[in-house]
Amino acid sequence: MRLHFIAIGGSAMHNLALALHHKGDIITGSDDVIFEPSKSRLAAKGLLPKEIGWYPSRITKEIDAVILGMHAKEDNPELLKAKELGIEIFSYPEFLFEQSKNKTRVVIGGSHGKTTITSMILHVMQYHNIQVDYMVGAQLEGFDRMVHLTDSNDFIVLEGDEYLSSPIDRRPKFHLYKPNIALLSGIAWDHINVFPTFENYLEQFKIFVDSIVSGGSITYNEEDINVKQVVEESQNSIRKFPYNTPDFFVKNEQTYIESPEGPMPINVFGRHNLNNLAGAKWICQNMGVDEEDFYEAIASFKGASKRLEKIAEKNNTIIFKDYAHSPSKVTATTKAVKEQYPDRKIIACLELHTYSSLNSTFLKEYKGSLKDADIAAVFYISESLAIKGLEPITIEQIANAFQIDSKQIFGDSHKFKDFLVAQDFNNAVLLFMSSGNYGGLNMQEIIDLID
Known part of the structure; x- marks a missing residue:
């Protein structure tokens, strides 16, 4: 063509x-x-x-x-x-559906976790040399592209984004895929520029569940009250498989998951990631991979790009970057780092970069999201508000929303850099959370400054 x-x-x-x-x-x-x-x-x-x-x-x-x-x-x-x-x-999603009409479509949806779960599934498939088509929202180790399409593969694994399809098609992308096998990981209000109320946002997930083909299945995180309600109230003629966070423990900064063969060390950490792992396991089993083979493969999974990705470990300091920007993601990521490194100082830096995060009304959703950090800093570029057509917000508004000192809020990239340079990084974890770049911050320069 x-x-x-x-x-x-x-x-x-x-x-x-x-x-x-x-x-x-x-x-x-x-x-x-x-x-x-x-x-x-x-x-x-x-x-x-x-x-x-x-x-x-x-x-x-x-x-x-x-x-x-x-x-x-x-x-x-x-x-x-x-x-x-x-x-x-x-x-984009319409064309993917056209390319997958004759395949078994596996669609991973949710406000959070969908990239990680999709990445886990693809890692397991690649480990066992099972050929599948796919589309995932992050670059994965060992994969040349984020999209792979063939005429021969039986399965296609799609990350199901709830954002709009195109300028002339205002439907959420994941409404167009018509899954045979689906997963729903969590629902937490996001994209308020498109979905101005939580009820409107929730409705999109109800439509997604109802779009699953008759006789198909939904694997869902029953620990999320909104997910549980949406799935269990659906009248669609599909099979419903709930999943929960597996038992795990952390010892000497290493996470172990309880498997049929006993405690197994894994590379990812945090309750939210282990919940993602449980969902990925059920989907892989639906695709023909048994539990033992799943655990064998997932032990070597190191995570998706920018999802709690370790970018440096120098002397007695570890540095992570994460795509977290919505309140639920910021809370989960910060908590995960604190649980993994309980004896280290956690320095968490969040950039307010998206439309939702820069909205003065939505800011209150971030209440307590940085409470697990020992030192927290919030950065934003005030000019972005005008560019996005938003009302101005003050440092005091942000400080009140996050319940932290206004001295920890930065609207200037140079002052934010000065804050970082002044920190004592001994026995610390430095966590960067953003879908932006902190006003052009040179990460390598910060890494080089650490003694």
Whole structure:
């Protein structure tokens, strides 16, 4: 097929483009800005647009379909030209569904944990040399791309994101996949720019559960009261399999999970990650991997990129980075680090970067989320509020929301760096939580400063 990507530079979009190129399709694309690593990865395969910008002349009748990314606008000139020519237009999730109509679709949904659970499943499959198609939201060790598509594999494993599909399709992505096998890990209000009330957000997960094909199954975290309610109240004709956090303990900064063969050391830690592991185990069993083989494989799982990822260990200091930005994720991640390293000082740094986290009304949801840190710092860029069209928020508002001293709130990247440089890192864990980069903070520079 000849396929054209409008907004090819996005994280998900460029990975799909690479996957289809690898599959043998002819790929072209456009974008008005392309950052690394997308730029280099596209260039390596000859897919980087020669000129940046939107060019309607690139849209011709020879194109079989257009794939539209969220970065594009409704009045994008290439999109308008495609509509004029009557070319079929797909959103990212729509096209994935088209590619998987004849496969068993395994979809992992939830406000949190879905990337980690999907990554665990793919690690187990790769360990046992079981070939599956997939789409996951993070780069995984041992995988060339975040998307892999074939005509031959029986299964496709999809991370089910609840965010919108495209500028012209306002449905959440995971409504379009129609799973045969599904998992729901947790529900905690997020994306308030799209779902202004929790009830509206909760409704999206009810639709997801009802979208599972008749006779399919849902594996769900029954420890989450919202998940339990959504799944157990659904009238869909599907099988329902609850799961819980397995027994575990921490000894000498090592987490052990209770397995059929006795205590087994694992590389990931934190109650939330072990809950994720339990969900991944049931999904793998639904895909034909028995319990013993699952445990053999999961012992070597080191985690997904930016999900409690250890980026340095120097002298008596350990540094982690995590994608955590919503209140539930910040709470779980900080608590996990404290439980894993109870005898160390925990220095937790959170950046308010997303639309939700910079919303003055939503800020109260963060109450107590950093309580397990010995030293906490919150960073935000005040200019981001204007860019996102949000009302101004003050340092005092943030301090009140998090219930920490206003001296621990930073709206200037230089002052935030000064705060880090002044810390005593002896016998400490430094935890960075953000979906941004703290105003351009050079992480390596901070690592180099640690004695």
